[in-house]
Amino acid sequence: xxxxxxxxxxMLLPSxxxxxxxxxxxxxxxxxxxxxxxxxxxxxxxxVGLGNYAALLGSPLVHRVLGNTAAYALILxxxxxxxxxxxxxxxxQVVKRGRALYKGAFFLPSVIxxxxxxxxxxxxxxxxxxxxxxxxxxxxxxxxxWSKTEGAVIVVLSLVTSWKIFGYNFIVxxxxxxxxxxxxxxxxxxxxxxxxxxxxxxxxxMSSATGVYLFVMxxxxxxxxxxxxIRVLTMGGPNYASSNLVYHSYHEMFVVYRxxxxxxxxxxxxxxxxxxxxxxxxxxxxxxxxxx
Amino acid sequence: MSRRxxxxxxWHAVLIALLLAMFYPIAFALSNSFKSISDAYSxxxxxxxxxxxxxxxxxVFSRLDVWRITANTLFIALVASVFKVLTSILAAYAFxxxxxxxxxxxxxxxxxxxxxxxxxxxxxxxxxxxxLGLNDTLxxxxxxxxxxxxxxxxxxxxxxxxPRSILEAARMENRxxxxxxxxxxxxLTRPAILSSxxxxxxxxWNEYVWPVLMLKSKENFTLSxxxxxxxxxxGGTEFTVAMAVSVLAMxxxxxxxxxxxxxxxxxxxxxxxxx
Amino acid sequence: MKEIVMENVCKSYGGTGVVSDLNISVGSxxxxxLLGPSGCGKSTILRMIAGLEDITSGSLYLGxxxxxxxxxxxxxxxxxxxxxxxxxxxxxxxxxxxxLRVNRIPRDEIARRKAEVVNMLELSGLxxxxxxxxxxxxxxxxxxxxxxxxxxxFLLLDEPLSxxxxxxxxxxxxxxxxxxxxxxxxxxxxxxDQVEAMTVGDxxxxxxxxxxxxxxxxxxxxxxxxxxxxxKFIGAPSCNIAPARVKGGRISFGGEWFAPGGxxxxxLSGRSEVRFGARPEHVHLHTxxxxxxxxxxxxxxxxxxxxxxxxxxxxxxxxAVSGEDICFAPxxxxxxxxxxxxxxxxxxxxxxxxxYPDDTRRGEDDEFxxxxxxx
Numbered sequence: 037x038x039x040x041x042x043x044x045x046x047m048l049l050p051s052x053x054x055x056x057x058x059x060x061x062x063x064x065x066x067x068x069x070x071x072x073x074x075x076x077x078x079x080x081x082x083x084v085g086l087g088n089y090a091a092l093l094g095s096p097l098v099h100r101v102l103g104n105t106a107a108y109a110l111i112l113x114x115x116x117x118x119x120x121x122x123x124x125x126x127x128x129q130v131v132k133r134g135r136a137l138y139k140g141a142f143f144l145p146s147v148i149x150x151x152x153x154x155x156x157x158x159x160x161x162x163x164x165x166x167x168x169x170x171x172x173x174x175x176x177x178x179x180x181x182w183s184k185t186e187g188a189v190i191v192v193l194s195l196v197t198s199w200k201i202f203g204y205n206f207i208v209x210x211x212x213x214x215x216x217x218x219x220x221x222x223x224x225x226x227x228x229x230x231x232x233x234x235x236x237x238x239x240x241x242m243s244s245a246t247g248v249y250l251f252v253m254x255x256x257x258x259x260x261x262x263x264x265x266i267r268v269l270t271m272g273g274p275n276y277a278s279s280n281l282v283y284h285s286y287h288e289m290f291v292v293y294r295x296x297x298x299x300x301x302x303x304x305x306x307x308x309x310x311x312x313x314x315x316x317x318x319x320x321x322x323x324x325x326x327x328x
Numbered sequence: 329m330s331r332r333x334x335x336x337x338x339w340h341a342v343l344i345a346l347l348l349a350m351f352y353p354i355a356f357a358l359s360n361s362f363k364s365i366s367d368a369y370s371x372x373x374x375x376x377x378x379x380x381x382x383x384x385x386x387x388v389f390s391r392l393d394v395w396r397i398t399a400n401t402l403f404i405a406l407v408a409s410v411f412k413v414l415t416s417i418l419a420a421y422a423f424x425x426x427x428x429x430x431x432x433x434x435x436x437x438x439x440x441x442x443x444x445x446x447x448x449x450x451x452x453x454x455x456x457x458x459x460l461g462l463n464d465t466l467x468x469x470x471x472x473x474x475x476x477x478x479x480x481x482x483x484x485x486x487x488x489x490x491p492r493s494i495l496e497a498a499r500m501e502n503r504x505x506x507x508x509x510x511x512x513x514x515x516l517t518r519p520a521i522l523s524s525x526x527x528x529x530x531x532x533w534n535e536y537v538w539p540v541l542m543l544k545s546k547e548n549f550t551l552s553x554x555x556x557x558x559x560x561x562x563g564g565t566e567f568t569v570a571m572a573v574s575v576l577a578m579x580x581x582x583x584x585x586x587x588x589x590x591x592x593x594x595x596x597x598x599x600x601x602x603x
Numbered sequence: 604m605k606e607i608v609m610e611n612v613c614k615s616y617g618g619t620g621v622v623s624d625l626n627i628s629v630g631s632x633x634x635x636x637l638l639g640p641s642g643c644g645k646s647t648i649l650r651m652i653a654g655l656e657d658i659t660s661g662s663l664y665l666g667x668x669x670x671x672x673x674x675x676x677x678x679x680x681x682x683x684x685x686x687x688x689x690x691x692x693x694x695x696x697x698x699x700x701x702x703l704r705v706n707r708i709p710r711d712e713i714a715r716r717k718a719e720v721v722n723m724l725e726l727s728g729l730x731x732x733x734x735x736x737x738x739x740x741x742x743x744x745x746x747x748x749x750x751x752x753x754x755x756x757f758l759l760l761d762e763p764l765s766x767x768x769x770x771x772x773x774x775x776x777x778x779x780x781x782x783x784x785x786x787x788x789x790x791x792x793x794x795x796d797q798v799e800a801m802t803v804g805d806x807x808x809x810x811x812x813x814x815x816x817x818x819x820x821x822x823x824x825x826x827x828x829x830x831x832x833x834x835k836f837i838g839a840p841s842c843n844i845a846p847a848r849v850k851g852g853r854i855s856f857g858g859e860w861f862a863p864g865g866x867x868x869x870x871l872s873g874r875s876e877v878r879f880g881a882r883p884e885h886v887h888l889h890t891x892x893x894x895x896x897x898x899x900x901x902x903x904x905x906x907x908x909x910x911x912x913x914x915x916x917x918x919x920x921x922x923a924v925s926g927e928d929i930c931f932a933p934x935x936x937x938x939x940x941x942x943x944x945x946x947x948x949x950x951x952x953x954x955x956x957x958x959y960p961d962d963t964r965r966g967e968d969d970e971f972x973x974x975x976x977x978x
Contacts, residue, residue, distance in 0.1 A: 502676025
């Protein structure tokens with residue numbers, strides 16, 4: 037049996053060393069750096085304890101970024117969690133034809149680079165010559181210069197990111213919803229339960245393992261995906277109105293070289309995600325999960 | 329017409345409208361990449377160019393070293409996806425076939441890396457790669473991407489569906505663990521391995537964050553970085569060229585997806601069920 | 604040198620015993636059946652022989668060699684799995700030859716063996732098919748062919764016929780015995796089906812709760828069950844077992860008395876209680892009272908076509924009778940008589956068989972030790 041342990045270890049060695057060097061070790065290092073004031077190049081790091089955290093939590097700018105992050109999360113969840121959930125139910129119960137086709141087609145934009153997406157959307161939404169602006173003009177409306185408008189900028193960047201996330205979320209949730217035993221649903225139908233109640237009373241609870249997983253992943257991935265359009269299109273502007281936690285930590289680290297506060301922001305992001313993960317485990321407790 | 333049929337048609341209409349909205353950006357990029365700049369401005373809504381031209385593409389090729397950029401992107405994507413698949417297969421097999429002390433905890437820890445955002449690791453990784461002297465190199469971009477928890481997860485899920493007795497039958501033939509992996513396990517988990525590989529490849533092809541931190545010199549640029557040059561505010565006049573670059577960048581992921589669509593979709597469909 | 608010997612073999616998972624103190628030896632070329640209800644440990648024993656489960660304590664010898672720590676692949680065993688465990692991505696030919704190729708058997712030898720088993724198991728024409736293109740019976744034959752082609756000294760089968768339908772099973776069973784006889788390997792066969800056990804086995808180890816209830820020839824297991832469990836497990840309909848009182852060489856259940864006579868007097872002396880056992884096919888049913896018969900009331904009967912089972916009650920005790928031409932209506936009174944040589948009496952507490960009036964009847968199977976009949 038010892039022999040077996042050695043074999044298992046050897047097979048895990050490649051992944052363990054990559055994870056060790058580029059995941060766990062940096063994690064610890066970021067944690068460490070977050071207690072210092074350091075501009076990345078200076079040979080001296082100044083220990084400030086929890087000073088970076090205290091400064092961040094008292095900063096109105098960070099409050100703003102947190103607010104943006106929450107707004108992004110809400111929009112992303114509405115578009116990429118609620119909508120696909122309902123559509124998945126519709127496709128598994130109401131209209132059954134064309135399911136494979138919709139699945140394949142909705143997923144397609146997910147394979148396209150976010151830089152490409154950002155680029156195309158800037159042109160579509162170009163306030164002077166873009167098709168949206170022209171269409172609005174014909175209707176007698178004027179399109180706002182979204183990249184200079186607080187609020188609108190969050191909506192547009194969420195939209196660009198959603199283009200990437202929607203299809204993946206849709207097929208995952210469709211898998212969860214289709215996994216609900218059709219006999220249970222038929223039993224409810226025989227009892228004349230209306231469709232929307234079948235959705236809320238049967239399908240939602242029975243697909244909740246997938247649902248909760250997807251909820252968490254939408255936020256976790258979404259915040260990271262947003263980085264690209266923010267970096268490419270707005271650089272967090274105007275006046276930080278489009279910056280989220282992930283982008284702002286990058287901004288601190290690599291733009292203004294305050295690696296301590298940047299790292300502290302990264303740690304805060306991680307803690308936020310860890311909290312979501314914890315919630316996930318609480319919700320799907322007792323279900324088959326990573327380790328069954 | 330029955331009420332149910334009417335509702336069905338209504339929902340199809342909703343789904344198709346959504347589909348059109350999602351495909352519009354692709355069509356938009358494609359059509360404008362074949363228009364001359366003046367045509368593009370005068371008739372931006374036109375989805376089929378009335379006077380199609382290849383001038384944007386020839387401009388892209390004359391201005392950018394497209395082959396070099398593509399080769400860079402391809403190199404990173406190939407290295408990353410091949411290594412990710414190999415390390416994932418080995419790790420997934422270790423977690424499926426062997427029971428060793430701490431297996432559950434270790435698996436949990438490795439899978440949890442899915443939830444670690446990149447901003448937590450990017451600064452120290454930047455520092456490590458720099459201290460290795462690999463800053464602004466393709467190897468430096470690829471190095472931290474040699475392993476992926478998603479792959480371990482997807483491939484292990486698939487390995488777990490192999491009946492135990494099949495592995496036992498091979499074990500009784502005096503086959504080594506590694507031999508069983510190549511003879512039995514890998515052939516039986518091919519769909520999961522293949523779709524993981526494709527997804528890794530596409531993701532790496534599209535990767536922006538890490539290359540933008542790493543790569544400074546133009547001869548090392550990947551497609552995403554080259555593309556970015558056309559987005560800046562002064563890129564305004566280059567609209568149609570930008571669309572041509574976009575189309576070029578989409579081409580490979582698009583083609584791969586169309587070829588392996590069935591595998592990819594079904595792998596993700598079943599992956600979500602178990603988280 | 605193809606014997607299998609298990610000495611004090613125990614298996615437990617984290618403190619829970621699954622098999623305890625197993626002592627079985629199987630002769631060269633013999634067919635041993637491990638029979639028992641689900642959860643009795645029979646598959647675990649087979650898997651220990653195969654090397655797929657560790658042995659917690661005790662010794663396992665294959666061909667005289669202690670193999671506790673020998674890896675599965677080096678034990679010279681081959682196995683047919685319950686679900687066949689065919690490699691789904693290989694065709695029939697590759698499935699059969701996989702083990703041979705892995706073990707670097709010369710190519711012409713592989714070809715010879717393959718031809719032999721394909722011929723033996725009527726698989727010709729199927730060599731290029733994938734497992735999913737085969738019927739259940741064909742899959743079973745491929746699995747058997749794969750095991751036989753290995754020409755190992757020990758052939759292990761884990762419920763190999765349980766996934767076949769009844770008609771196929773009978774044919775496959777006969778074929779399996781033929782194939783085994785040609786191979787000459789020592790065979791261990793796990794089943795929960797008593798018909799398979801009786802027809803295939805040279806000897807049967809009947810298991811329950813991880814211990815051997817009886818280890819003997821099919822005929823002795825049927826005719827001379829060592830204990831109540833064995834008596835009830837073997838035979839359909841199941842053996843009648845009734846708590847009985849004993850007085851002066853006479854036995855009583857349901858308020859009726861009868862004297863088995865002969866040497867039973869001696870065996871019964873000193874006892875006041877026993878368990879009385881009689882197989883339904885060994886109970887005689889009469890319309891009128893006979894000497895030494897007991898009175899019963901017919902409750903209901905079941906017609907199986909080739910035989911009829913009549914369920915009667917003697918007082919509170921239910922006794923089933925089965926035979927070819929018996930015809931009784933519910934409510935009728937009937938009289939039961941028992942052949943003294945065909946009844947079984949068990950100790951009331953230990954449920955062990957307390958003996959037979961005529962011990963010479965065991966003659967044909969004398970070479971096997973009647974281990975578990977502790978009176």
